Amino acid sequence: MSVLDLPELALDCILDLLPPSGLCSMARVCSSLRERCMSDHLWEKHLKTKWGKILGPAAHREWQSYISSSTYHLDSPHPKTGNLGFAKVISLIRSLSSVFRDDKQRSRYASSLPLDSSMSCYLSLETGRFWFPAQVYNRENGHVGFMLSCYDAELSYDTLTDTFQARYPPHGRRAAAVEKGVTWDRIRAAPIDASPHHLHVSDSLKELKPGDHIEIQWRRNKEFPYGWWYGVVGHLESCDGDLNHCHCQLSETVVLEFNQYTVGSRWRRTMVMRDHKEEGNEEDGFYGGIRKLNCKEEVAMWKRHWPCSILE
Structure with a gap:
């Protein structure tokens, strides 16, 4: 008996219980399961669970801009992943060397993944390909000049250390600052959806x-x-x-x-x-x-x- 012989509801329940790595594994079984495992309703749950608290409206706008850029493609080279492309995207999630059996299958899978899908967003975040805007508490490793403050930054996730790299924008004569090893508990989505140069109009x-x-x-x-x-x-x-x-x-x-x-x-x-x-x-x-x-x-x-x- 094949898993595809299961009733629709039973199969949907099984897929709904799978972690991202499990969905990626199931997606390589056949084209029918691949389509099911790429479904937005499955990946939206994983996006919300892992990333929901630190992704605000600005991050969602940046994602739309990112996927519309001519340089974006899941199978393209990346500063962190080199030329390993989409196979490396999946292997980072699964901590395995590769999900796909050969380059032909890898290319076919990558090209079938919609750029604006929830799965695409999850994988781009998970591998650090997508730098998203958020705010960081006690920036620059808790520098005394920034204690109990929260500043805007662009962040990229490092799946190997489960931390982030933060880029703080240049201002005045100060060059852009980069901080590595930023932990999850130091990050939040901006409470006000506005530029950090914008004066907030207080209502309280x-x-x-x-x-x-x-x-x-x-x-x-x-x-x-x-x-x-x-x-x-x-x-x-x-x-x-x-x-x-x-x-x-x-x-x-x-x-x-x-x-x-x-x-x-x-x-x-x-x-x-x-x-x-x-x-x-x-x-x-x-x-x-x-x-x-x-x-x-x-x-x-x-x-x-x-x-x-x-x-x-």
């Missing part, structure tokens, strides 16, 4: 009160892109901190505290107005838009990246 300034968790855009000067920095709303100096008598929320001034810095540090505390847009100078940098963090998971993510010691 009027409601901010002491104790609220926020992240705020900050950049060294106006040539630099914004990064997002974690902080909390504090009390005015005129307030004793007693919540029963606190009127800070009624003030037009909002105190922002960055408690990763030592008391007395010029980076520890700043104040913005509730009609705030961008404020700052060339010495202390420029503070941009503010996001109130209403999601406990977002706050927990920031706290997981808290520095081991207080910063100066």
Whole structure:
């Protein structure tokens, strides 16, 4: 009895339970199974499970641009995989030398895979061929100047180490920076679908009160892109901190505290107005838009990246 003799529902259930490597193996059995195993509904699940949390709208737009480029082809040479082409794509996933028995079969399979398919997207991500935009916490290996910040970067996955390589864009006189070994827990999809040079228009300034968790855009000067920095709303100096008598929320001034810095540090505390847009100078940098963090998971993510010691 052949697996193709199974009822349609039973076969679909089996394929739905297979991991990506299993689908790739089944796809080489025959043309009928190949078509089934390349189905978007199977690969969309794997895309969402492994990549969903770090792929935002910008990554999806970049993918569409990537597959429409004249240089894109799954069987073309790649800086990481050389001339091994599609056979190497599959072997990286399966940790085997090859899935296909010969070059003729490999070429036939590669050419039959739609470029805009979910399987194609998964394989391009898995092998690092597709560099996608996202944001990285504590960039450049936790450099002290970037602790508790999150910056835009282009990322490429390394399946051998299960980490990423990040490329940070050049700005001002600073050349592009490259960081290897970026772990999954340091990556997120951008919460705001906009350029890192775009000032976020805050919609929560009027409601901010002491104790609220926020992240705020900050950049060294106006040539630099914004990064997002974690902080909390504090009390005015005129307030004793007693919540029963606190009127800070009624003030037009909002105190922002960055408690990763030592008391007395010029980076520890700043104040913005509730009609705030961008404020700052060339010495202390420029503070941009503010996001109130209403999601406990977002706050927990920031706290997981808290520095081991207080910063100066």
